[in-house]
Amino acid sequence: EAQVTQNPRYLITVTGKKLTVTCSQNMNHEYMSWYRQDPGLGLRQIYYSMNVEVTDKGDVPEGYKVSRKEKRNFPLILESPSPNQTSLYFCASSFSSTVLNTEAFFGQGTRLTVV
Amino acid sequence: TQLLEQSPQFLSIQEGENLTVYCNSSSVFSSLQWYRQEPGEGPVLLVTVVTGGEVKKLKRLTFQFGDARKDSSLHITAAQPGDTGLYLCAGVGNNYGQNFVFGPGTRLSVLP
Numbered sequence: 550e551a552q553v554t555q556n557p558r559y560l561i562t563v564t565g566k567k568l569t570v571t572c573s574q575n576m577n578h579e580y581m582s583w584y585r586q587d588p589g590l591g592l593r594q595i596y597y598s599m600n601v602e603v604t605d606k607g608d609v610p611e612g613y614k615v616s617r618k619e620k621r622n623f624p625l626i627l628e629s630p631s632p633n634q635t636s637l638y639f640c641a642s643s644f645s646s647t648v649l650n651t652e653a654f655f656g657q658g659t660r661l662t663v664v
Numbered sequence: 665t666q667l668l669e670q671s672p673q674f675l676s677i678q679e680g681e682n683l684t685v686y687c688n689s690s691s692v693f694s695s696l697q698w699y700r701q702e703p704g705e706g707p708v709l710l711v712t713v714v715t716g717g718e719v720k721k722l723k724r725l726t727f728q729f730g731d732a733r734k735d736s737s738l739h740i741t742a743a744q745p746g747d748t749g750l751y752l753c754a755g756v757g758n759n760y761g762q763n764f765v766f767g768p769g770t771r772l773s774v775l776p
Contacts (some may be wrong), residue, residue: 655706
């Protein structure tokens, strides 16, 4: 089954404790991205990757890191989480960033709470 | 960053009613997509519209892309409780890399 898998689904952590949210897709997609979703603000892009070893900042990259060592995986790293990073996070992948009709496939989300 | 606005932000209606939600931008997009998101899940694509003036139908849902490719509407006929969810529009633009720009969404609740 074609899917984007995120882990964990839920996470409660303390301020400053490094964490990683994993994302994996099995569709051989080139393009992967991370979003955070907050009430009234919609989906805001954090980072994106157009292919292996190619990553770039989205609209709200501060406090986050990513890596793309393999095509299928795109982990999101919070080196020192703060309470304002409490949010619902989504990983998404699509076939290509240059194909205009490409569909974004989303993971099920990770609800992160930083206390 | 290209911005998308959606209206209304919230909508609560009775089963059987019709409704229209809107997605507007000051920017031109190459195409526009509509996604539906249910609680606890990620957004799922409903439709992509590409040509200005294009109309697409998906059962009781009718999607229209504005002539200038800056706006779109989603009309639902005879809404059902299963239509409840968050409806997101996404502009697929020409910006290298940032190929999806999402609106804030319209949260629809259809009461039985």
